[in-house]
Amino acid sequence: SIPQDWLVTPPPDSTPDVTSFLETGGLLNVREIEITNTSVDVLLERLASAEWTTVEVTTAFSRRAIVGHQLVNCLTEKFVDRALARAAELDGHLKTGKVVGPLHGLPISLKDQLCIEGVEIIMGKQ
Template sequence: MAQTWQSIGAKKRAEQDRAIPSEWKLKSLPPISQLDVRSIPSTCGILTADEISITENHDAYSLLNGLHGQSLTALEVTTAFCKRAAIAHQLTTCLTEIFFDRALARAKELDEHMERTGRAIGPLHGLPISLKDTFNIAGIDSSLGIAAMAFHPEPANCPLVDILLAAGAVLYVKTNIPQTLMALDSVNNVFGRVLNPANRALTAGGSSGGEGALLALRGSPLGVGTDIGGSIRVPAMCNGLYGFKPSAGRIPYVGSIGRLPAARGRLGIQTSAGPIAT
């Protein structure tokens, strides 16, 4: 018997729930009437004082200074952002794929390399980076919020993922989007709607809305979204962040779900991958 989209969505959300350790789960969710949830990550008791400092008092640049200077370890930084991302998702539905175990294992390897050699793997050594759902990571879904595309893990990394890993980055989550991407409100039948953490009655924007909500709650120091007509810029605006659309092709977008295939003579605006950050 064929599965319904409702049952597929329920299975996918249950998978997300299992990926969050029980000690990282909120004891209770805030009432619907509480619109602004930005203070909850630092007051819920899940994060230690050091983890609050790591996630709130640093940007990507200062984190990298600490990681390269060995005043911070990749494991403590990754743990802090994994925990904060878990909290952010419970408040705003900002994530699609959660792979904290893989990220923590990667962070340990980076720390061992640093201890053994005294050198960083690359310029992004130990920095957690969140990715919009469109970017393929081997062994992980890129469903775009479409039930028929869920539970079909990608066979290989897209080039951007390989570049980030070679530079030393730690990948730990993929973020929520509108179904099929082309919308400015991030809602789909698999994961649900992304809520704006400053006012959950308002949109977090789209199509990189999951990135917007996650970063607004300091659950990521740096994210990568995509943009053709505002899909980075609108979530940045909605969530008080910095984001821009680079020139098409400046940041690799090949090998990603949702990208139009290359063709000579195509007229129209091309999609770009680009950064979004606090």
């Protein structure tokens, strides 16, 4: 379920620390690295002011998560398409001059015990 253009060639298994690969592995561009290294308060300001679009921020975090997953198998489900669809909705809403709540556009990760319609969780399908 990973988009083909988001696939990376991970470093050799003998590499004990892959944290720098997130920024040096070639998938993230300079802007995406900047976005994903920005503090939450600044992210929210830039999203609310439309300096950064929600689609741009969601893409950056999704790409970084997908790279991380390819390195350490850390995700159980990937909702990139859903996230980008919601991000586009939020960008459209921001054109009214108002944000949708205090965390408008902030990408989040959910533990797989939270119920999401149509998605299996560790306690069974909801």
